[in-house]
Amino acid sequence: MKATHRSAEERYEHYRELARRSATDALPIELKNQIRFDKINFQALVQAKSWDESPLRKLDWDWSREYDLYSFTNPKRFELSIWHRHQLCALSLGRPTWSGARLRLDSLEAAPHNHPLRAKILPLTLLALEEYAEQIGAHEIRIMKPVNEKVRDYYSSKGFTYNSHGDYCWRSIV
16 A cells, blocks of 8 residues: 555545544534444444345445455545444445545445334435535535436435436535
8 A cells, every 4th residue: 555545545534534523513412322323333333244144235235345445545534433332223325526626425234133223224324424525625515326216206205306317315415
């Protein structure tokens, strides 16, 4: 790994950590001991592997195989694992656009089985995503390629606008 790549990885990991800490601070007091925001690590990838066999799964993404390449080629990436106590509830990956003015969320997946955070995954992810966008100077967030119309409509109900030309939902951040 080149020194410039390593430097970028370290600098942006600092921003990711600040975003995760800020998201934790924004949680209601009763949830702070139950919910943990973390990076995507070996433990998360092992638990995500169990999602592969679920018939409820809507995303065809092999987290174990794809994460290494994605993370290496995108040192400025956003990455997040959301845990309820010791149970992995969601994973997400994104990256800034070339200009850095927008932060795109390329993959957001909740565990396909029932878990205590089922209806809270998007709002929890947005806590960290918006903070990370502010850290890197982005003024807009995009959720790329919603998996289906129901999910797209859900994003719209949360203040996002769908762009059919680019197949993404977007929202300005203040």
